Amino acid sequence: MSEIVDRWVEKCIKLPNIGKMTHADRMRKAFELEDPDMVPVAIETDEWQIVYAGYDFFETWNDVDKVTDAVLKTWYDLRQDVIWPYFCPSHVLDPILTPEQRKTCYDLRDGKSYVVFHEPTKDLDEIIKVFESKPWVKYGLGRLGSHYIPHFDQTLEFQKKMNNTVPTVLGVANPSNIVEWVVGVENFLRWSVSEPKAKVHYYLQLATDFCLATAESCRPYAEAGVDYVCVFGGARTWGPRQFEEFGLYDRIFADKIASIFKYPFHHICGQNLPLAMDMLATMPYPAIQYDESMRQLGWSWAQWCEWVARLNKGIACAMNAPTTQAMAYKSIDHNRRMIQEFIEHTTPHTTAVIMPGCEISVGTPLENVKAAIDATREYGQYPQCKTAAEQIWTEESFQESRKKLTKNLPQWAYNYRKDPKLIK
């Protein structure tokens, strides 16, 4: 029981629906690839919420109630279709750090900026030793246990007291994310081409064991009514060779998380490869949160969004728009246009959720966030959105392009694709 949750439930419990559905029903429809009343909006507000609510990272660092207060205030003010609990770098890193490292790893600066962290090591042998020694067993989960879990519990309590009309989203990292993130992505990229493959595989195996155990420890949440899990994916800058050699670990994790939760979705930010999109379409995720295309393709935003939507027809809900960069520093008109194009080039092929490819920056103007939500409600009305725009690709030109751009799909992904039952 939480006083802060009860205070917000009292304010929110009688709020009328927006549109014809509850937030939860709208999201569920989109994830089930059925038409909702309108396109859901679920912008990953993450640490932006802390500053938006008038707090800073100093005062919320050890105060779970204030974090929850910020998150619930943000939900109340913006009425998005999900609650995004605050997920901080420390929640990922702390389990593999010693108590001493935990004290020096994070830098809160002025309290209003992104929380900067320092990787515990940039050496492959060293990080292997870290995972082998299982610091989380010896030293506990650190801020993951003392901060994220109690905060998430409060958002789940809110979800339940709101009669499950608005879902909360759990966050977990997958193996490729962990192996890159804890050592600096550039170092893992180097190792993927310079270190003995067996050693890199061993590192990935250790990280996969860690991730699988994390997923298993989250099972009680699935039983308690948590459906949505954001799988923070790494491998954002991998090429076909790395996917072929090292991609299977993420697939193993995807199977695990999909066996526990109803609606896990994959998060892949950055400039995405068409091949990575195709590979993700073979994974058992009902939705994909993706981002921009590789600039080398020279595609327009609408062209890219439509390509991904066509790829995911009958497979997964496509979640994107606008980019976090546009949210941070482009005009309201620009953001509205990105949302309109995304919706009108996605919904003819699969369902859509407005969810930029990554969490929005702390410095994102409130007016852009509000404009994005308003634009979604305006352009995302069903069934009009499905026929509002002339499409860019034909089925033939899309298939031809797909054949060309994804010809190096990893063999393991082909194996899964052969059996459609394994896709869903």
Next chain:
Amino acid sequence: MESKEKLLDQLAQAVVDMDTEAVEAKSKEVIEAGIPAFEAIATGLSVGMKRVGEMWSRMEIFMPEVMGSVDTYYAGMKLLKPQIKVSEHATYEATVIMGTIWGDIHSVGKDVAIPVFEGENFRVIDLGLDVSVEKYVAAVNEYHPEFVGLGTYMSETFLHVEALVEEFKAKGIRDKVFIICGGPAVDSEYAKKMGADDAWNDAWEAVAGMKQLLKQKRG
């Protein structure tokens, strides 16, 4: 002994192939053959990085391979750079001080950009990661560069550019340098709005843009 052209081509290819052993062996051969180190870098190692850029543009290779080539380039540079004679230094196109802007600890883009810039005859001073505005100011005063390169890999830290520009104005050094930004989160239009001169998404695009800026300045 291989011909000079063949040797330099092998040096370039070793960079493309991410073959550190080959690049070291060929660099030693270059030194033994008496080929000027600066020439070996410009028409060997750097040609390799140019080929890498072309393959990147054609989506034949991706960031891991680019990083592998960068490391191979540096393995060659480690041997060749100490051999550069003082007289060869005069040929630099311009000086660039580079760093990842404060609040950001990513280095992928900077690590790639430095050899590409060096390959185009730019002298590069690397200030590292999470670089404060004070450190940039001090470096401008020490090295008198033509360019200040800001690596910003998150939209959050791209927004720091404005504060840096303001500080440069306050210190009276804004007009002495081109302020340029690089990284996946940058946007040319917004970089200019914040007071920078330009921004590019990758190192090869940046080189073309930097040469254009120099041309405009020098007339």
